[in-house]
Amino acid sequence: MSDLTGRNQSPMDEPVTHHGPPGGGAGRILLAAAIVLLLVAVAGGTTWWMYTRDPAPTTNTAPTARPSAPDACPGVKLRVAAAPEIAPAVQAAAKTLDDDEADPCDPIKVVAEEPGVTAAGAAKPDVWIPSSSVWLGIANAGGAAFTAQDKPMAYSPIMLAGPGTVTDSLSQGGRTSWAQLTGAVATGKVVAVTMPDARTSTVGLLSVYGVNAAMARTTPDSGIAQLRALTLRSRLKEAAADPSKVLARVAKQWNTNSVVYDVGLFPLVEQQLKTYQRGKHTVPLKGAYPADGLVQADYPFAVAKNNQDTELTAKLRAAITRSSLIQAGFRPLPTPNALPLPPQPAALLAPATMWSEYKSLATQVLLLIDASGSMNQKIQAPGGRTVTRAALLRESGRFAADLFAEDTTVGMWYFGQPTPTSPAHREVVPFGPITEQLDGTKTRRDALIKAMDTYRAADNSGTPLYQSVLDGVAQMREKVAPGTVTLVVVLTDGEDGESTFKMTQAQFMTKLAAEQDPSRPVPIIAVGYGPDVDMKALNDMSTATGGKAFPATNPADLSSAIAKAFLAAHAPR
Template sequence: MSELPRGDQGPVDQPITHHGPPGGGAGRVLLAAAIVLLLVAVAGGTTWWMYTRDPAPTSNSAVPARSPSASTCPGVKLRVVAAPEIAPVVSAAAKTLDDDPAKPCDPIEVVAEEPGLTVANAAKPDVWIPSSSVWLGIANAGGAAFTAEGKPLAHSPIMLAAPVAVTTSIAKGDQTSWAQLTGALAAGRLPAVTMPDAQASTTGLLSVYGVNAAMARTTPDAGIAQLRALTLRSRLSEATADPTKLMSRIAEQWNTNGVVYDVGVFPTTEQQLRTYQQGKHTVQLKGAFPADGQVEADYPFAVAKNNQDIELTAQLRAAITRSSLTKAGFRPAPLPNTLPLPAQPKQLLAMATMWSEYKSLSTQVLLLIDASGSMNKKITAPGGGTTTRAGLLRESGRFAAELFAEDTTVGMWYFGQPTPTSPPHKEVVSYGPITAPVNGKTRRQALAKAMVDYRAADNSGTPLYKTVLDGVAEMREKVSPGTVTLVVVLTDGEDGESTFKMTQAQFMTKLAAEQDPSRPVPVLALGYGPDVDMNALTAMSEATGGKAFPATNPADLSSAIAKAFLAAHAPR
């Protein structure tokens, strides 16, 4: 990793004061409320998780952190809101336009405010300089009317930063990748990876976009790309981290061996990293650019439709000089190969929703995998070519094994009846902690190998109902407080062609008789292929408090697995 990232634009004279990111307190509450309104308007509605902490006052702000509607100066001609990191530069430029310093009120009021708060506030400024152009689309979709004038004032790419002691496994010089980060974390080569709040932080929102773009480059299967992105999400030690607080913790927790125990890798803006580096802290932080999904904060100069002082607005823009911005650690132009932002903000928000809806929960799960003869039917694979349903499951399942968190307890059965005397199912991975050994491997490795070795027997029947009943009964005995206990079943057909065949009515009666509200075992059902009986899967899932996910097009299998995985980690 590079201590002074490429494109260095000179030293910073004084550290820029960073306000806390919008992941804290009122910022998150107001942003979540604003995005709910936006998604209702442009995407048909999406659940966003609300937070209800009270706002903490900012005591070290370089400029006032308050709503523009709170001004008590009647002489103010232009109200400006800027992202906290760029607000000191904007404020200094505004001071140069004060024609009478003796007056109690300046003609331009500059407020440092996180973009999420500005989106949520009813009163909008005359000029807005958020930390990403995407916020303009979010605000305008909610009824605001901002227009970006010219190119953005400044840019600051997102970097992966870490103490020097933990950088060697993921970076070469100033280059790294989200894929390298995910692989190193999954392999246990990193102490931790944290991310800012994807719903409330520019860095978090853009980083999630970068992760998904990077994983999409690795496979033509969009579902597998989603599984790979969720692999990183499932391993995060914190998903709402404040990079400023992380940096403070790093500076404070240096020990004599030169190791920072509880802080690993985290994304931050180049400007924020440069500011830290200029502070001459004992703990050195280095950063690298994720080349497979490079994203950046940009700072548009946006003017409200009802701005009444266009002349003063133009003077302010001219007063914010390139030299003042580069001195503060910003770039005047974008980094090459930076990903363009989606045309519609709802695309970014959908990724952030998926990311944020994942909750770290202690989970017990039994996987029931259909190994009946119909799994050998030929299909067209994503990206072209011919495979079988079983072949596609092998590919998807291999990546799904990486998704389980370290506190998961798991086992796996195959079900199918190749002969009339065969049992309805067999255990292929014994039940136990995913980190525990199984025949010389970890259980996670055993799951991956079982999926690679998975084969379906020709002409094998499908004892679906019997297997689900046995699986629910097995897991009900394992229910414990504070743990989510699940049965996940994947099938491409319907119950039949076995000595255990029963009608749906018989099955539902037996399933209802086994329910125990004090020991719930939800069934998550994945219906795979065009022959699946989704009505039956939906009925069994709803009867147990679970959910069914269709992949009637076999190419959608990986996406269905991702949805089921997210459902398994949703709060109940």
């Protein structure tokens, strides 16, 4: 088969140097000042002084810590920060410019670190070689002043890597997809996936963008695409792993099975996989390119505005030769068919923030689904379809069921009153662990999916919203336990009314307040669907319990609102 350069070489074999033609490479993107928010998030607890950090190692491994002081080498003329995978090549080039080997202080000091750390650091280097040009815009938005010289020095596409048995199951001809990975994780075919922090690591930031781009290809509904992307996020074994440390962990393993369960599949740049494969470790790794969201790292040579030694800077740039970078495993030209990075900051920032802020928690959830008659009203859905609100809820709910992590305990009620003697709600899926088998073959997750697939609203059915919420909160309060988050999630398109359980909002709020117990909180996450929904009532009930409410006034907003509700349920508290 042909690899991405068009040559007859499997990308999953021992790697070879790529000389592929240009095409589809991402350009340098300068993000606007809004991304300062990202810097604030990254900076919390991670502001390291540039001149006390460790110099780059001479091999492509994680840096080894050693004590240093800001003035330990006052004669240093040029301070350089480089992404960990390219730092060894930069360090080797810097060594060629050291005329006095007896002097323990080199004229050029190279520090290896992830770009997010450099961008957030208080002190900035004279020269910066991050693993994506986007970081220059992020740093400059925060007050830095870096300018890239010419085109990026090198490129390296992001791959999914893991033990051969796992990688082979998801790939063909060295290609795979984020969609395949998401489906495999949701069904348990892949038992572990590890990812880097999207706010600090280029691999993490661009992988999240690739995942969301891939999910957007599967549906015209942006909300459903978000839900599908979060399905992968919710199943990660580790969401802030250091790629170099992951490779170091794998290199120490003697048993492939331990890697399958400890690390599983993980993204990394092609150069990192090549370097690992050349090491001939006991546990071999294979890689595949996610064709539905192919993204690439690029390595600009950026110079700070206050750089005083332009002559030494020019010498360093010349010393980092094309051949040395190719030998180190990098590509000299852009990756064909790589996704261009978006010009708008939000397109990168929003999915990365959503991804990073998600918090995996042992969660107890009661889903309250509106099954009243108004759900049978027809509306215009995404793509120009005419469907009922119930049909759109079925479509969105099906994907929401996949989002719950393995440690979730869940139950589902439908609320609606088709006759005056009908109860306010009925149990559709009994409360219990989502992985529990209910009939010997199907799990509770399967039951949730089936319940959403078969969900129907009864014509002329009233909406006992308030009574159902009171009953749900009361029942879940008895289940509150240490170390878990206990929630009631309500999806409704209308307001309380047309039932024998009808009450005013004032009556409802009085009853809800009387049942609050600060020692046993049960937040309400509410999604109000439709132009006639009473969002004030939903906001009031959610706020009173420490939860959140989200409007979905447009049919296309429903899935997005469900995604936001799910995020709110898993946000740090």
